[in-house]
Amino acid sequence: MFINCSETKTDQLYRLLIGSVVPRPIAWVSSVNDDGINNLAPFSFFNIFSVKPPMLGFAPGYKRPAAGSSLPVAKDTLVNVRACGEFVVNVVSQSLVEQMNQSSGEFENDISEFAVTGLTPQASTMIKPPRVAEALISMECKVFHIHELGGSALVLGEILCLHYADGVIGTDGLVDLDVLQPIGRLGGISYSTVKDRFDIERPTH
Numbered sequence: 001m002f003i004n005c006s007e008t009k010t011d012q013l014y015r016l017l018i019g020s021v022v023p024r025p026i027a028w029v030s031s032v033n034d035d036g037i038n039n040l041a042p043f044s045f046f047n048i049f050s051v052k053p054p055m056l057g058f059a060p061g062y063k064r065p066a067a068g069s070s071l072p073v074a075k076d077t078l079v080n081v082r083a084c085g086e087f088v089v090n091v092v093s094q095s096l097v098e099q100m101n102q103s104s105g106e107f108e109n110d111i112s113e114f115a116v117t118g119l120t121p122q123a124s125t126m127i128k129p130p131r132v133a134e135a136l137i138s139m140e141c142k143v144f145h146i147h148e149l150g151g152s153a154l155v156l157g158e159i160l161c162l163h164y165a166d167g168v169i170g171t172d173g174l175v176d177l178d179v180l181q182p183i184g185r186l187g188g189i190s191y192s193t194v195k196d197r198f199d200i201e202r203p204t205h
Ligand SMILES: Cc1cc2nc3c(=O)[nH]c(=O)nc-3n(C[C@H](O)[C@H](O)[C@H](O)COP(=O)(O)O)c2cc1C
Pocket: 026, 039, 040, 041, 042, 043, 044, 045, 046, 059, 060, 061, 062, 074, 075, 076, 077, 078, 100, 101, 103, 104, 105, 106, 107, 152, 185
């Protein structure tokens, strides 16, 4: 089958794309609004892009327009990172998947997903938005650039510092995936674990 993107409906293209680029890591982004209310939401259009400087990116979109309106409204996370210039990316372990899913509900911006999920906002070290105390890895970021894409925006953030829970970094200095138990997002409402792994040597030239 051949798909010409410019002739394909957005909904269908969305379903195809999120089933084609898999598994995707999930940025569980905590941010804070102008009134000091903490926000938390997952974004799987996410990855790291540079180590020096340490840089990551994620793409929050726009909410479905309210009935009778055609005006796009940015998701709370996008509003917050634009205004505050800072955010935290927390890693979702398997034990936190229910809370992650709950936090993806479209709550009004005066409702904190920390309260909805019962998760603990832990003060960050270098920035204003809190991190998720229960997450085993958190990355404090400051906005480097926000590139408007139309239906969403690509937020590039410089990682200022990293928090690892005890035991997550093994004696070999690597992240222990058996401790972290990260999950990835697939198409539809499916997720994957990283239990089935293999190593492969890189070519020597
Ligand atoms: C696993 C997962 C991944 C998601 N990835 C994205 C994404 O990459 N971009 C996006 O705009 N919404 C994504 N969503 C939907 C948002 O989490 C959802 O719209 C949320 O309500 C946004 O919250 P906010 O308005 O507080 O920012 C995802 C949802 C889930 C459950």
